[in-house]
Amino acid sequence: MQSFDRSTRRHFLKASGSAALAGAVSRVTLRPAHATPAMLNSAIRNLVGEAPLRTGKVKLDIPPLVENGNTVPMTVSVTSPMTADDYVKSIHVFNEKNPQPYIGNFYLGPAAGRAQVATRIRLADSQKVVAIAQMSDGSFWSASVDVVVTLAACTEEL
Amino acid sequence: MASALINVPKRAKRGDVVEIRVLTSHIMEPGYRRTAAGDVIPRNIITSFTCRYNGSEIFRADLFPAISANPYLSFFTTATESGTFDFEWIGDNGFSQTASAPITVE
Numbered sequence: 286m287q288s289f290d291r292s293t294r295r296h297f298l299k300a301s302g303s304a305a306l307a308g309a310v311s312r313v314t315l316r317p318a319h320a321t322p323a324m325l326n327s328a329i330r331n332l333v334g335e336a337p338l339r340t341g342k343v344k345l346d347i348p349p350l351v352e353n354g355n356t357v358p359m360t361v362s363v364t365s366p367m368t369a370d371d372y373v374k375s376i377h378v379f380n381e382k383n384p385q386p387y388i389g390n391f392y393l394g395p396a397a398g399r400a401q402v403a404t405r406i407r408l409a410d411s412q413k414v415v416a417i418a419q420m421s422d423g424s425f426w427s428a429s430v431d432v433v434v435t436l437a438a439c440t441e442e443l
Numbered sequence: 444m445a446s447a448l449i450n451v452p453k454r455a456k457r458g459d460v461v462e463i464r465v466l467t468s469h470i471m472e473p474g475y476r477r478t479a480a481g482d483v484i485p486r487n488i489i490t491s492f493t494c495r496y497n498g499s500e501i502f503r504a505d506l507f508p509a510i511s512a513n514p515y516l517s518f519f520t521t522a523t524e525s526g527t528f529d530f531e532w533i534g535d536n537g538f539s540q541t542a543s544a545p546i547t548v549e
Contacts, residue, residue, distance in 0.1 A: 355511060355512070356511040356512075357511070361519075376511065380509060383508075383509050384473070384475045384508070385507065385508065385509070386512070387507040388507055388509040388510065389504055389505060389506055389507060389509070389510055389514065390504065390505040391499075391502070391503075391504045391518070392502065392503040392504070393502060393518070394500075394501060394502075395500050396496075396520055396521050396523070397460075397501065397502065397518065397519050397520055397521070398460030398461075398519050398520060398521040399460050399519040400519075401517075401518070401519055402453055402504075402516065402517065402518045403515075403516070403517035403518075404510060404511075404515055404516050404517070405474070405510070405511040405515050406509050406510060406511060407508070407509045407510070408509075
């Protein structure tokens, strides 16, 4: 058994992988382009406009340490009475370092009863995740969580 | 073959807030990955999900490549009357899928 360090291991995998998969392409790599904090800010600005963005009311539940970035459970809940006069119109989730800053937009109404959505997301790197809620009175509230990702989404290398 | 898992309570009391959970099978190819040959794998995701309760929209979501494969969604609604929930997923390459679930409100 020959010994190899990290760089030769990659070469070994590359050689053996392309030998094994000649023709049949199944391994994939990620384009190095990533969103930046500036893109996150401009995405948030596009949503919020000139309105003030306040911290609070929104609770973003996401594990602080994630093993697999391909499927990260996430729950956003917003404190709101959810009546016809005072309800959450929409919930928007953004990230800092995925290839694009958007994760999802969720549109609710007063009939929802409880302003809470849950889904599973992809995170390509350790980064900040931001949830923003738009209320029926037009105000915006936010919460953010820093997440550490050990295995990033879609970074399998050949 | 595409399939969806729907979880809606069969019965509820009028005015109860009920949780709806849906999961559909879809690759959600983000469009940023490359093959060994260096070609970008084209994006193939579900872009929109809608839930209607007896015909009126109660929940809608725009999905992006950052949503995991086999997208799962959980949300809430107030049970007002017996009827059906209709779910619709729309995505790239003309993907469209519908499902429905009944609820009895007492």
